[in-house]
Amino acid sequence: MARVTVKGLWKRYGDTVVLENINLDFADHEFVTIVGASGCGKTTFLRILLGMEQPSKGRLLIDGEPVSPEPGPDRGIVFQRYSLFPHLTVLGNLILGLELRRSRVLGKLFGARRREAIVRAESILEAVGLAGARDRYPAQLSGGMQQRLSIAQSVIGEPRILLLDEPFGALDPGITADMHKLILDLWAANAMTIFMVTHDLKEGFELGTRLLVFDKLRHDPQAPEAYGAKVTYDIPLRRLKNDRERQRLAIVEASGSEPSYAPAG
Amino acid sequence: MPRLINRHPGRGPALMLGLVPFIVLIFAYLLGSHVRLAANPDDKLLPTPSTLMSTLHTYAAEEDVRSGQVLFWVDTMASLERILIALVLSASIGLAFGLAIGALPVVRAALAPFVAVVSMIPPLAILPILFIVLGLGEVAKIALMTLGIAPVIVRDLALRAAELPSEQLIKAQTLGASSWQLVTRVILPQMWPRLIDSLRLSMGCAWLFLIAAEAIASTEGLGYRIFLVRRYLAMDVILPYVAWITLLAFLMDWALKILRSRAFPWTDMSR
Ligand SMILES: Nc1ncnc2c1ncn2[C@@H]1O[C@H](COP(=O)(O)OP(=O)(O)O)[C@@H](O)[C@H]1O
Ligand SMILES: [Mg+2]
Numbered sequence: 001m002a003r004v005t006v007k008g009l010w011k012r013y014g015d016t017v018v019l020e021n022i023n024l025d026f027a028d029h030e031f032v033t034i035v036g037a038s039g040c041g042k043t044t045f046l047r048i049l050l051g052m053e054q055p056s057k058g059r060l061l062i063d064g065e066p067v068s069p070e071p072g073p074d075r076g077i078v079f080q081r082y083s084l085f086p087h088l089t090v091l092g093n094l095i096l097g098l099e100l101r102r103s104r105v106l107g108k109l110f111g112a113r114r115r116e117a118i119v120r121a122e123s124i125l126e127a128v129g130l131a132g133a134r135d136r137y138p139a140q141l142s143g144g145m146q147q148r149l150s151i152a153q154s155v156i157g158e159p160r161i162l163l164l165d166e167p168f169g170a171l172d173p174g175i176t177a178d179m180h181k182l183i184l185d186l187w188a189a190n191a192m193t194i195f196m197v198t199h200d201l202k203e204g205f206e207l208g209t210r211l212l213v214f215d216k217l218r219h220d221p222q223a224p225e226a227y228g229a230k231v232t233y234d235i236p237l238r239r240l241k242n243d244r245e246r247q248r249l250a251i252v253e254a255s256g257s258e259p260s261y262a263p264a265g
Numbered sequence: 266m267p268r269l270i271n272r273h274p275g276r277g278p279a280l281m282l283g284l285v286p287f288i289v290l291i292f293a294y295l296l297g298s299h300v301r302l303a304a305n306p307d308d309k310l311l312p313t314p315s316t317l318m319s320t321l322h323t324y325a326a327e328e329d330v331r332s333g334q335v336l337f338w339v340d341t342m343a344s345l346e347r348i349l350i351a352l353v354l355s356a357s358i359g360l361a362f363g364l365a366i367g368a369l370p371v372v373r374a375a376l377a378p379f380v381a382v383v384s385m386i387p388p389l390a391i392l393p394i395l396f397i398v399l400g401l402g403e404v405a406k407i408a409l410m411t412l413g414i415a416p417v418i419v420r421d422l423a424l425r426a427a428e429l430p431s432e433q434l435i436k437a438q439t440l441g442a443s444s445w446q447l448v449t450r451v452i453l454p455q456m457w458p459r460l461i462d463s464l465r466l467s468m469g470c471a472w473l474f475l476i477a478a479e480a481i482a483s484t485e486g487l488g489y490r491i492f493l494v495r496r497y498l499a500m501d502v503i504l505p506y507v508a509w510i511t512l513l514a515f516l517m518d519w520a521l522k523i524l525r526s527r528a529f530p531w532t533d534m535s536r
Contacts, residue, residue, distance in 0.1 A: 052435060071438035082430035085437075087454045087531050097440035100450065107446040139534035150436075157440055 002062055002160035002193045003028050004049070009058035011044055011228070018044050020228035022058070026210070031187055031194045033204035036214030040229040042197040045214070046163045049195060050075055062160070073101065075161045076154030076192075080169050083150045084138040090149055091134045094121040097157040121156065128152045128182060144175045148182060155186050164196040168203070180207060211235040312501040320501040336490065340506075344487040345513070347403065348475050351410035352464060355471075358411070359418025360460055366419065367426025368452050369444070377423065384416030389477055396482060406478035413474045414467040418460070425459040426452050458529040465521050472514055
């Protein structure tokens, strides 16, 4: 369960207004895709959802409760790069989340508890297609494999909200269809609300149940920092819940073919 | 004909090329020694290889008449003990403070300026103070080396820890890591290989400070011996000792390098 409510949210850095009066309400298990010009505050919005940044004004509620002001296990994140631990193998990266939560002092599991964690991790590795790379280090993985692992690493902790900041932006266009299928499968199988920033409008339409467009509406050439970005379009893409599974299958079948652009507005 | 910049020697040729400067040096020495001794058979500056070997034998295989000890090994053990203690001490201080300063903004605010200032104190300038305060014994010598290299290691590790991508630290927090777990499971494991690099770079300074301290106040040690026999222009002792110190330093560096690649295989893979 994760209903996310954003009320009158502003974000400023000094005199620079980045986000201006954002008001949004997200249903549980929504897949929100966010597009917008570079530098218009998409990452900032995710950072606020994550708790890395505090809003200058306004409130952010998850299930009616204010969010904790620092990152925590209820919200997972996948960055474009650098979110894997280079000193741990693929398996080590994956079970780290379980170890940190189940062993508060050592942050390591041993014996039967470790074996149990490994069984769990292996089933996820299987699901994300990394079973064969179990003992490799991140530096030995391709970019696509690294992102799969980073996603798996977040999902194993069963976050209520998963945030993805241009997760496929640095990848080979040829493998994005696979990545889309993976993220949709994980979204269908887990009770989580997803927020995904993408610079690819097509991807935004294809994956989301709701598409947000961030843009600066007002612009003062004398003081470009005076106005921030707002949500200029908020497009519901598909009906939720009842036909979730059907959409997922449709997407999987359609991957590779032309996406169907939902009517805007 | 490819450009010079694109011409890579193979394994064999690379080895040969690497040996050339050593061979040139030895040859130059032999030539110089021959020329000088031909002009003056009592010349002490460049002794012949046989003189060097016989002196080394006297020092390394025979007991000293006065002390009844085999000086070469007594000196070696004394110096190695000092430098190893100082290195372990500096590594521990470097790791503890470097991690704390690099990982915890509160500690950074409190200690980083202090460490920055302390690391600028020329250690040899406070050597007299160390001797006055700590006496002429082992403590002062180890303190000199530690004061000389620990602050550098602290600063290096603090920088390295602060350099870790913030994405990693954020990710770990979303996986439920506490501050303690962040340090022990994410930061510390990535600092071990950095510590080894830092130690390798500090090794030269450590030997410098060791020899300086031994030269001034000691009764045994490699540095002590070199400075002792200097009065008699005993190049036949000094040269083998210098070669031996160089070999020891080289072996320590090599051992650390091997340890790094064996114990932390993931570091060599990273771009
Ligand atoms: N810590 C910060 N301090 C000052 N300005 C910042 C900071 N973080 C982001 N900004 C500014 O906020 C704006 C939005 O940045 P960002 O959210 O990263 O954009 P996007 O992800 O949409 O490309 C940019 O103009 C950026 O310069
Ligand atoms: Mg961004």
